[in-house]
Amino acid sequence: MTQAAAEEESEITLPSDQDGSGRMLGDEELALLRKVIESGTLTSTKGTAVSAVERRFAEMVGCDQAVACSSGTTAIHAAVVAIDPEPGEEIVTSPITDMGAIAPILYQGAIPVFADVDPRTCNITAETIEPCLSERTRAIIVTHLFGNPAEMGPILDLARRRSIPVIEDCAQAYLARSGGRYVGTLGAIGCFSLQQGKHITAGEGGLVVTDDPELARRTRLFVNKAWGYGDANPDHYFLALNGRMTELQGAVTLAQLDKLADGIERRRAMARRLTGRLADLPGIETPWIAADAEHVYWRYCLWVDQGQLPGGSPALGAGLKQHGIASAPRYIQKPAFQCAVVRDQRTFGNSRFPFTLARPEAIDYAPERFPGTFDGLERILVLPWNERYTEDHVDHIAFAIRSQHAGLRKDLVDG
Ligand SMILES: Cc1ncc(COP(=O)(O)O)c(C=O)c1O
Structure with a gap:
């Protein structure tokens, strides 16, 4: 990519589902x-x-x-x-x-x-x-x-x-x-x-x-x-x-x-494009989909292996921000059982009801019982997505991911 193309590319603003730019309202x-x-x-x-x-x-x-x-x-x-x-x-x-x-x-x-x-x-x-x-x-x-x-x-x-x-x-x-x-x-x-x-x-x-x-x-x-x-x-x-x-x-x-089916088709087509653009990046996995399933891409997620990409999902997310892409490492900051309402049983007054009725094993939130949860949250990077994304938007996202990937891998490869 030339300098001019790179500058033009960084001007792209992604449509957002928080306002009209990324909604089908009319x-x-x-x-x-x-x-x-x-x-x-x-x-x-x-x-x-x-x-x-x-x-x-x-x-x-x-x-x-x-x-x-x-x-x-x-x-x-x-x-x-x-x-x-x-x-x-x-x-x-x-x-x-x-x-x-x-x-x-x-x-x-x-x-x-x-x-x-x-x-x-x-x-x-x-x-x-x-x-x-x-x-x-x-x-x-x-x-x-x-x-x-x-x-x-x-x-x-x-x-x-x-x-x-x-x-x-x-x-x-x-x-x-x-x-x-x-x-x-x-x-x-x-x-x-x-x-x-x-x-x-x-x-x-x-x-x-x-x-x-x-x-x-x-x-x-x-x-x-x-x-x-x-x-x-x-x-x-x-x-x-x-x-x-x-x-x-x-x-x-x-x-x-009336607009739902079309919107989903657009989300799916643009997601396929991004998956194609990212297929060859070591340390980044695109969505895994069961053989009998059809994904409708409320969000497009990447799974980042920090062994292969130094800094992992947070570093990639921070890099994408420079390209105007607001991704969410970890998706939610913590699993539900670590939120105060569950962890501290803050429910009705000081009663702790209904946790007072629980079998101890049912409310045992020891981290070792949730290896997939912690692994998933550590690796995931959630990209915003909506039906107004065009090929240019997707190519902008792919370009940003690829350049951040190259930057983060540099030390690893050079080393
Ligand atoms: C998976 C899931 N379940 C439930 C809800 C709750 O929906 P609402 O915000 O409309 O109450 C949301 C999102 O907001 C959600 O993402």
Whole structure:
């Protein structure tokens, strides 16, 4: 690359999913929003936008029912409530996920039991889940992290053998497939998020899908204060919150759903391009994807071996910053079990409930029990990604990675 080309290259600003530059928000959303505003009905209990979202999303993923709600956290909360664990029962989950996928377990008085992850993907696997199962296990939450499906075949076999329902957390994995089927439809219940940085957004919002009528009913009740809308003798049937999506969010989501498949195709095409550009770099691994899976690239992750690339993921991340690329070494700074809420059991007053009900092994967070988690977090470098990336953006990222790689390797090679 010439000096001039290098200078021009460094001028490139990547589109961001935190503003319009990296979002697919436009006239279609405005038109549907206008309709809702003009109708004067902003609540989904009376309007039609949210129910249209539910029908459309269920049809898209091929599920009997979808329930819209206020956030991905609420979606997970509703799924846990639908399964209805007894206090002290256990839900196996991942330590590398958003706290919004863990807090609902604690709110329902259940114990999150953390399975280790496969460091190649940072997803939990059948092998890591199995040792966490006990007589108290009431559900497994599988997060398809970064849009890369967990290896669902063996997980579903294990869950079926033990009669344990699987909740799929698809907040980052819209229309990803495992074994030819959309994630979210493989387990008992699937949860999605519409928060600002997801594949599609309404600012905040969530979706739950299921084929099970009883789970669907309890999910819908939970986001409606468990009031039996439409029933002959409605009541507040159980303890529940208001987690409804508004018609305003519904209007935006409806327009976003029409753009989802195209956006994902673009994300995938640009990811393939980057993978091709980075194939030959010692010490850098591009995403590992199971043979029967389709990754939808919420983020594009690299795995950096500091034995081969001095300074590892943090050094590469610092170098990329000079090229205007804001990557995230470690993704989350620490596994969920090292966050204060779990580590110090900060829950309800000073009660430490529900941790007070836990089996000691279920809350043993000794680092040696989580080799994959620590290895994965140490090596991972998470690159931002969105559907507005062009070939030029990807080539800019590839150029930046390659030049930082060469710089970091220099001492190693010279030495
Ligand atoms: C894997 C995962 N689960 C759950 C959530 C919670 O979703 P929300 O932020 O919409 O509450 C998020 C992200 O925000 C997430 O990435």
